[in-house]
Amino acid sequence: MAPSMSLRARGPCTVEVLVLAWALCVVLVTAAAQKPSITVDEVGTLFINSTEKVVVNGVDVMAAFAYLLEAATSTPSSVPQLIISTAVRGPDSVYAADLDGDGDLDVLSASSDDKIAWYRNNGNGTFSAQIVISTAADGVTSMYAADLDGDGDVDVLSASWNKIAWYRNNGDGTFYYRQIVISTADDGARSVYAADLDGDGDLDVLSASYGDDKIAWYRNNGDGTFSTQIIISTAADGAFSVYAADLDGDGDLDVLSASDNDDKIAWYRNNGDGTFSAQIIISTAADYAISVYAADLDGDGDNDVLSASVNDDKIAWYRNNGNGTFSDQIIISTAADGARSVYAADLDGDGDLDVLSASLNDDKIAWYRNNGDGSFSAQIVVSTTADGARSVYAADLDGDGDLDVLSASGGDNKIAWYRNDGQWDWKTRFNLP
Ligand SMILES: *[C@@H]1O[C@H](CO)[C@@H](O)[C@H](O)[C@H]1NC(C)=O
Ligand SMILES: *[C@@H]1O[C@H](CO)[C@@H](O)[C@H](O)[C@H]1NC(C)=O
Ligand SMILES: *[C@@H]1O[C@H](CO)[C@@H](O)[C@H](O)[C@H]1NC(C)=O
Secondary structure, X not given: OHHHHHHHOOHHHHHHHHHHHHHHHHHHHHHHHOOOEEEEOOOXXXXXXXXXOOEEOOEEHHXXXXXXXXXXXXXXXXXXXXXXXXXXXXXXXXXXXXXXXXXXXXXXXXXXXXXXXXEOEOOOOOEOOOEEEEOOOOOOOEEEEEOOOOOOOOEEEEEEOOXXXXXXXXXOOOEOOOOEEEEOOOOOEEXXXXXXXXXXXXXXXXXXXXXXXXXEEEOEOOOOOEOOOEEEEOOOOOEEEEEEEOOOOOOOOEEEEEEOOOOEEEEEOEOOOOOEOOOEEEEOOOOOEEEEEEEOOOOXXXXXXXXXXXXXXXXXXXXXXXXXXXOOOEEEEOOOXXXXXXXXXXXXXXXXXXXXXXXXXXXXXEXXXXXXXXXXXXXXXXXXXXXXXXXXXXXXXXXXXXXXXXXXXXXXXXXXEEOOOOOOOHHHHOOOO
């Protein structure tokens, strides 16, 4: 069409019309080159080229890609803090367990006003007012829940001033009226945990105490009565955190410790019967190490180790070679100012374990998305309204199948949770089956 138009042009307009025709030709030729096409080059790369939609089985894939790209590069914003209780002073520890046996997860707290308490889940993520279990845990620092007497319900453990004690659940979330003392041989008890250390089928108790640098355990006789303290090590200077996991793959549970004065993450090899090796150091690069946890972060079938350290604001991990030897410290983030607590849970529902942190100085509850191989995203903030955040945990509190987040914060005396509505869940965000 364009050339015939130029032929009909006359007089002083001829030059302009010819230029216009040339421009039109260029446009048409370019448009022809950009015609949608599917081609294969010599090495077998398939090119699907179109400046318009590319629809596969009814799905506009270019729009989907743009959405994915946007979603992948945008950071989910922090979510509302839902307060469970402020009737605590200086809470140090938060945990979830089904205490009344109704099938949902209730929330537990330990606070420096000597209080072990719980909050009954109504099943939908709303909670009862605080129910006090005990106020006999003088300056309690740590709490854990596990079935200690083998009667099928979840009992509660505490570490306080110099005491490891437990509280017997009657099965319905009411507790035997008295604190049952396991040991008073712990100078500055900071951490308590339960695990079957001697392989006899019941849960023994582990403790870390600060003043005497001690990692110790108490053998369960099966009914919730315990042996006297059995010392595993006194080489954890400023022992702050204890955990148990099979680190050398021999089927029994080894013990892990974090100690702050020597910046140390260490473990103790279980000989299978609850006797342990001397301390084996994993790292001394965790400045004021305060929290330790174990989980398979790279999906290779063994338990790796996680740490939080206060002075270098660090959340880090140590890759297990499978035999209890570990890589050097691998830093996940140094954006947790005053890192106080670390935990691992699959928050985005993609099948690998992500990492959660609570940090004291920036009041932050945050997580780090695992790419599946133990490499992690930058810090994703859940909330910055947990003043003096000390403890973090994940559990499905509203029964919708994904993991919500719990926090205890000592600055604002708060036990709170953060609902996972799929904002962290790739499948939900991307509408995947
Ligand atoms: C399709 O796009 C590729 C990459 O931009 C380009 O190299 C190729 O020449 C295009 N093919 C066609 C037929 O336009
Ligand atoms: C949650 O459950 C409780 C007890 O059944 C009920 O009173 C309350 O209204 C429910 N709240 C929501 C938000 O569903
Ligand atoms: C543990 O495994 C690593 C990696 O396979 C190996 O280099 C190391 O020698 C092993 N150490 C022991 C004590 O078995």
